[in-house]
Structure formats: C-alpha cells, structure tokens
Amino acid sequence: MPITLRNAFDHSLDIPVKFWTFPGGERGLSIDTEKLKAVGSPEVHCHFRGSDDIVDLIMVTNAIRQELGSAEAIFLSIPYFPFARQDRVSNPGEPNALQAFVAVVNSLNFTVVCSLDPHSDVLEGLLTPGTALPLRQWEIWTEDMLCITDSGRGSIKTALISPDAGAAKKTHKVASALGVDVIQAHKLRDTKTGAISGTWINEHDLTHYQRLIVVDDICDGGRTFIELAEVIRRLGYKGQLDLAVTHGIFSKGIAVVQEHFDNIFVINSFISE
Numbered sequence: 001m002p003i004t005l006r007n008a009f010d011h012s013l014d015i016p017v018k019f020w021t022f023p024g025g026e027r028g029l030s031i032d033t034e035k036l037k038a039v040g041s042p043e044v045h046c047h048f049r050g051s052d053d054i055v056d057l058i059m060v061t062n063a064i065r066q067e068l069g070s071a072e073a074i075f076l077s078i079p080y081f082p083f084a085r086q087d088r089v090s091n092p093g094e095p096n097a098l099q100a101f102v103a104v105v106n107s108l109n110f111t112v113v114c115s116l117d118p119h120s121d122v123l124e125g126l127l128t129p130g131t132a133l134p135l136r137q138w139e140i141w142t143e144d145m146l147c148i149t150d151s152g153r154g155s156i157k158t159a160l161i162s163p164d165a166g167a168a169k170k171t172h173k174v175a176s177a178l179g180v181d182v183i184q185a186h187k188l189r190d191t192k193t194g195a196i197s198g199t200w201i202n203e204h205d206l207t208h209y210q211r212l213i214v215v216d217d218i219c220d221g222g223r224t225f226i227e228l229a230e231v232i233r234r235l236g237y238k239g240q241l242d243l244a245v246t247h248g249i250f251s252k253g254i255a256v257v258q259e260h261f262d263n264i265f266v267i268n269s270f271i272s273e
Contacts, residue, residue, distance in 0.1 A: 008043035079269035084119035222257035
C-alpha cells in the first residue's frame with residue numbers, strides 16, 4: 001500500500017486506513033479514528049508509486065486534521081522523494097516539478113519531512129524551514145557497505161565508482177567513511193531525449209582492485225550503469241563488479257541490469273515491501 005499511517009515514534013503501531021475509488025474517478029478514504037486518537041503522533045508513510053499517490057497524501061492528511069485539529073503534529077516519511085530529478089527547467093515549456101510538488105507538501109504543514117538520499121540538494125531549501133530531515137547516502141550506506149567491502153579487515157582491495165559528476169560528492173563521502181578509493185566516471189547525456197552519448201573513465205588501470213562498487217542514488221532504466229559496466233570490462237577489469245543504489249526503480253526490469261553485475265544492493269524505498 002503506497003500510503004500508510006503509523007505512530008511516528010513506534011512504527012509497530014499501525015493506524016488502519018481504507019482507500020477506494022469512486023465511479024467518477026475520485027479517490028476516497030476512511031481512517032480508523034479510534035485507533036488514530038489512541039495511537040497519537042501520526043506519521044504518514046508514503047511509499048511513492050506514482051502521481052496518484054499525491055492525491056491520497058493530500059486527502060489522508062486532511063482527514064487527520066479534520067479529526068485531530070490543525071495544531072496536531074503530523075510527520076511525513078517519504079523515502080523516495082518524487083520529482084527530485086526535475087529541480088530545474090532544462091528545456092523551454094517544462095515545469096520545475098520539484099518546486100511544484102514541494103509547494104503541495106509545504107501546504108500540508110508537516111512537522112517533519114523525512115526522506116532517504118534525496119536526489120536534489122535543492123530539496124532541503126525548498127521545504128518549510130526546520131521540517132527537512134533527509135538521511136544522506138553516506139548515512140544510509142556506510143554501515144551496510146562495510147559488510148559489503150570487508151574494508152575493515154583489509155582483505156579485499158576495493159574502490160567505489162562514481163558514475164558521473166553529479167554523484168561525485170556523495171560517493172567521496174561514503175568512500176571516506178569506508179577508507180577506500182574513488183574512481184570517477186563521466187557521461188554525456190542529451191537533456192531533451194535523455195539518451196547517453198558517451199561514458200568513460202580516465203583511470204585506465206583497474207586491475208589492482210579485487211572489487212569495484214558503483215554507487216548512486218537512483219537506478220531507473222539502468223542505461224547509465226550498463227554502459228559503465230561495459231566500459232569497465234573493456235578496460236580489462238576481471239574482478240567483482242557490484243552496484244549499490246538507494247532507490248531501485250528498475251523501469252526496464254532488474255534483469256537487464258543484473259546481467260552486467262555480480263551483485264546489486266538496493267534500499268527498499270521504491271520496490272514494494
């Protein structure tokens with residue numbers, strides 16, 4: 001279920017919500033008001049699947065306000081924050097979609113808005129001051145990545161690969177926490193079509209590494225990572241090649257990406273629980 005309700009401080013305390021669609025296409029819902037009042041401190045958890053969830057988010061928040069009053073603290077947990085890849089106008093006639101969606105979120109007056117590894121650094125500045133609580137990539141991945149790399153025992157020579165300039169800052173912070181190297185990759189993308197016209201790595205000697213891990217926040221169709229994996233293999237690298245992404249959309253299916261990597265690690269932010 002994309003939208004669920006729970007206690008903000010004890011996620012085991014669920015608040016039942018029923019959703020339906022009227023014949024005219026409008027969304028309807030009903031909250032268990034007795035449970036809402038008994039549990040208190042409501043948190044709306046939005047496991048985003050598509051733009052229809054925005055209507056449910058608006059309606060469920062309004063229903064809480066109707067029952068508990070406008071002064072009640074309501075928390076929003078939205079692991080995959082939508083429209084973060086559209087935080088500017090790239091081509092004439094396009095919207096600043098992130099700005100538009102954040103305006104909706106701000107109008108709902110949440111006390112805290114928690115997200116995981118948001119794609120855009122602009123997000124925090126757009127949200128109502130004091131409400132943003134983003135968990136950054138290096139905060140999410142570091143503990144798990146230590147197990148992945150085994151770098152703490154130094155038994156496997158590992159490096160992280162930043163797939164493009166936009167991912168460099170985050171990748172360096174994760175690598176710093178792990179004490180491993182970073183290899184910077186580069187790509188050219190057409191902003192109108194989204195097509196990648198070139199991928200390359202300036203560091204050509206990868207053979208002294210036993211494991212390489214490509215790290216990024218989102219895997220959508222996977223073309224960035226597929227082409228990068230092909231470049232890495234063409235450079236003669238024969239070691240273990242893994243992919244770690246926070247948000248696994250896999251719009252073309254995970255199999256097309258999986259065949260190019262030994263392992264894929266993903267946080268359960270987009271895939272259904």
